[in-house]
Amino acid sequence: MNEKKSLNARQRQILQKIQEHGSLTLDELQSIFDVSPQTLRKDLSILAEQTPVERFHGGANWGTSIENLSYQDRQIRNPDAKSVIASEVAAYIPNNSSLFINIGTTTEAIAKALLNHQSLQIVTNNLHVASILYQKPDFRVIVASGEVRSRDGGIVGESTIDFIRQFRLDYGIVGISAIDRDGTLLDYDYREVRVAQTIVQQSREVILAADYSKFSRKAMVEMGHITQASHFFTDQLPPRTVQRLLDQKQIPVHLPAR
Amino acid sequence: MNEKKSLNARQRQILQKIQEHGSLTLDELQSIFDVSPQTLRKDLSILAEQTPVERFHGGANWGTSIENLSYQDRQIRNPDAKSVIASEVAAYIPNNSSLFINIGTTTEAIAKALLNHQSLQIVTNNLHVASILYQKPDFRVIVASGEVRSRDGGIVGESTIDFIRQFRLDYGIVGISAIDRDGTLLDYDYREVRVAQTIVQQSREVILAADYSKFSRKAMVEMGHITQASHFFTDQLPPRTVQRLLDQKQIPVHLPAR
């Protein structure tokens, strides 16, 4: 009953646009593709059947049931866990240090929590992080080049990777979309994954930050493994299987003080 | 629960008008929009729910409670010369073209005015411009790498220049801090000047945008000369001396329609 048909080129493109942007209206799709509305409707119907895309009157969005409303909606979603984690991470990061901060709402919360630090040097591929941090005169904010993803202001692409490879910094602060039960780190966009992997390579210490909800989410692209982290910051004890992995590799797990 | 709906085009326009004007009566709104009063009432009710707009009998105003204007709000507040110039520039730029947009509040106004275009490719070293444009799914926004200047979110430095040099685009939209009487273009930051010069080099057409106040300002670093522009957009006729220069080189001067 579940016909698994392969998507054509345009449909895959639409799928990616929806992932990047969170949602798309038919008007927006028509401004991108030179085909009839009816064809786009059909594409959306097919995507809705076979992917987490959901339709609404006038367009479609990336499945709300799992996650990923528009960027702004996500902002509101789980503020407690994120900001608690964020202040834990901030407390761990010393002044006068250098750090990467990559894409994700969790890392943005961390950026906000870092505003009381002094003399940080930050390299980021996250437009929002740059916006948050650049106004502090004693921070040096360096932004990577590349294409700006319309979903969340993430900067991705080959040149982003090349640029990041120039640096070797004290800390790499990495968020992640999903963590599998075996400790595999997963994300939605392969370009983002490439960037995150580079950040991990170029950091002396890798700080992985993820709230508990990430353990029950699915994503498609493999980024790495949780044991590549130097420290893991979260809001609740992770599932047993993951906990055991972290124990084996002696990776400290930081939970909120409370 | 809290119904979060996105605003339609007219509602966003009303919102902007209210921000610019401080307040609007229903009469004023009716003279702008060709819809029934009842529809406008409904729009105002929706705006009152979801934005800082507050209603009063006969109209609505921008929420008085929030006097602490964020950067973005301050930008919108001053719609005069800059946004007039901006819409002139936007009218000149065709769809499906590629452009550089550099640092400056005028160029930011232009970015906003470009939001109704389709399928633009934009390379920018301005954090605010990137923030304004990246959400449109049919726009491709590419941000240059480099250090973010804390004064205004401009991205400057050697790597910015190297990155920009990779591109050759249809239009280079350049703002400027000051224009001397002999037509010399001046700016405050030598790093920004280097970037602007590179943009000029790599553009097929150079669009210079500057309001009249720039003619009476002084700055230290020489960027180039007004005759390097292909088109000059401004709000009033420039001083005689400059006008003559532009005439000699047959550079079109675009003034507001009115």
Added chain:
DNA sequence: CGCCAAAACGAAAATAAAACGAAAATAAAC
């Protein structure tokens, strides 16, 4: 102050506009 009329208002019914799905017609690929 209290009363009235004009204007503004909200709720809901009526109408207009758009988005929709199914299927036929057309175009493209094989």
Added chain:
DNA sequence: GTTTATTTTCGTTTTATTTTCGTTTTGGCG
């Protein structure tokens, strides 16, 4: 010639807007 993809057509459904009407607010005026 057959298959597949896309566009066109058309009747239906959803959404947006206008109209209608009874109520509330506003600003005179006795």
